[in-house]
Amino acid sequence: MIKLIVSDIDGTLLEEGTNKLNPELLETILMLRKKGIQFAAASGRHQTSVRKTFDPILEKIFIVADNGAYLGCKNRHLFLYPLNRAMVFQMIEDVKAMADLSIVISGADIAYMEKGSDPYLEDWVVNGYQYDLKLLENFHQIQEDILKVALYRKEGVDAQYESFYKKYGGQVKLAISGRSWLDVIGLNVNKGEAVKTLQESLGIAPEETMVFGDQMNDLEMMKQAYYSFAVGNAREEVKKAARFQADTSGNNGVLKVLKQLL
The missing domain is CATH 3.30.1240.10 (Hypothetical Protein, Haloacid Dehalogenase-like Hydrolase; Chain: A; domain 2)
Structure with missing residues (x-):
């Protein structure tokens, strides 16, 4: 049973550098939450950008930002990993x-x-x-x-x-x-380590985790989930690392998989 879904943003849910999510995606995440499935947005973006992108459902998700250097939820910073x-x-x-x-x-x-x-x-x-x-x-x-x-x-x-x-x-x-x-x-910071921290905190196994990504900074979190998906427009390295493939970001690939999960 899936208990945690983690998705990259740019190139996976959105065109790079944009900020308007499909409202149906937000509704679907809320329906998954009602079934007890947690959701985390994992991005290279700053956490303030992620919060604004997911503002309508912010209280229902976790935030992995700055490629894993930040892990938070709602208005709380949970784990920070600073540079020298x-x-x-x-x-x-x-x-x-x-x-x-x-x-x-x-x-x-x-x-x-x-x-x-x-x-x-x-x-x-x-x-x-x-x-x-x-x-x-x-x-x-x-x-x-x-x-x-x-x-x-x-x-x-x-x-x-x-x-x-x-x-x-x-x-x-x-x-x-x-x-x-x-x-x-x-040095030891990445999205995968942040997902691992979240899994351990919630008592969720990799076999109960689904992730979506498209770029090299998503590779480590692919290893933290059995249900690892590369979107159709992902780099070839990411497609090879993932077990499954979704449709492209432009064709709502993540949303299609989540709706099947419902």
């Missing part, structure tokens, strides 16, 4: 030497960018992803723990992954989160 600050600021200096990369930093309560860094990205983060964003003169002004450093390059980040892995691979976890994002989180 000294390492973060060294990495920022390296990034600033690469003119084609932009930076978004996640704290538990808010996300940060430096003023004037990338007007297009700032607009997308605020109006597309709907982050709660604060603009700073300098990232050194951040007082709270840093959960994630997100590096953005419109043309893609595969090459940057190789470069940063050579220098920081033993210190942090690097996760490609969509074509244009490279997320930097704690």
